[in-house]
Amino acid sequence: MTFTKTSQKFGQWADSRANTVFGLGFSSEQQLTKFAEKFQEVKEAARLARDRSQEKTETSSNHSQESGRETPCSTRASSVNGTDDEKASHGGPSDAQLKTENDKLKLALAQSSSNVKKWETELHSLRESNARLTSALQESAASIEHWKKQFSICKDENDQLRSKIDELEEQCNEIDKERERNAQLSRRLQELEAELQDKELEIEDLRKQGEIIPELMTECETVSEKLQAAEKRNKDLEEKVRALRTEVEESKHRQNNLKTELQTFLDVLDGKIDELHDFRQGLSKLGVDN
Known part of the structure; x- marks a missing residue:
């Protein structure tokens, strides 16, 4: 999503995947700037988390492929030169590393899910605030028109x-x-x-x-x-x-x-x-x- 300042006190962002445009009004330009900075910060954090998850997924897949390639060699080596204990000593560290990586991925996914829920809650509250501000703005515009007529x-x-x-x-x-x-x-x-x-x-x-x-x-x-x-x-x-x-x-x-x-x-x-x-x-x- 991309956030854009449309005026000094109003901004909007578009979700291309949902084909939806959201808008939000602020009482001052400082609040709008602060929100835009926070929006960009959250967006960068989400991107980094996504990149990390992809890197971890690629690393885990690479490790699994390497372990798959190394297993016959170790088996041959153990069958030729070593015993079953030596084979266990060769396969243990890769499984522990994969388990650690899986735990980290699960933790990152849980954190991402909590962040998504948090952002959805904030988005819902922002939508409600925007609706209230829009209705208040419409009422204010109608009141201004009425006072203009009275003034005339x-x-x-x-x-x-x-x-x-x-x-x-x-x-x-x-x-x-x-x-x-x-x-x-x-x-x-x-x-x-x-x-x-x-x-x-x-x-x-x-x-x-x-x-x-x-x-x-x-x-x-x-x-x-x-x-x-x-x-x-x-x-x-x-x-x-x-x-x-x-x-x-x-x-x-x-x-x-x-x-x-x-x-x-x-x-x-x-x-x-x-x-x-x-x-x-x-x-x-x-x-x-x-």
Whole structure:
């Protein structure tokens, strides 16, 4: 099997004989590197154990062949030159060596079997961990998508609130302009009242002059006409004053309505800002958990 790093925190290995690919995720790159090194170490140890077992098998087979070839010679030698005790002395060491080699092979096979079982257990635990990590990653991705949608909705609402604030600021500017116009109208009203008083004084003076100087009757008629015109103008001015006062009252009423609407909007805006703050804290917490 060959282990390959596919990213900084994920690796996979393929078993060509089983036609299977395994993957495993890690919380840090250091753990991935440590696992890759341990994987390579175990792989090298398994290879060495396999090579040793093959060497031992070949050695045992060579010994058996050599003993098979040497047995007739020793038999002939014993039959010619020696006794049965000498033949036993020639065959004993090779059998003991073969038995020792067989014991070593059995021990290596037992160790290999225990290692295989251990690696299968570790592989099973790694598969379970990988499945849990995969499910957690999927849940995290779904949660991130949900929060992204919520963030987009809140962003749209925030844009709408900002446009509403701009509109209210424009309305406030219009209110300030109306206040300035009202102040101008008030000053104009005071000027008209002062002018009216002056005209009344002038009319009074003209009446006195008409009573005192009979010779000025013709002029008095002219003054009377002026007086009528002034009275008419006075009425017009009074109507204008009433209209201006009505307009001032309406302006004050609209100003109070705009203030109430602005206060309501500011309360709603504070609520939305608190929701955005909570949402940002949720996103930060989610990032830390991931």
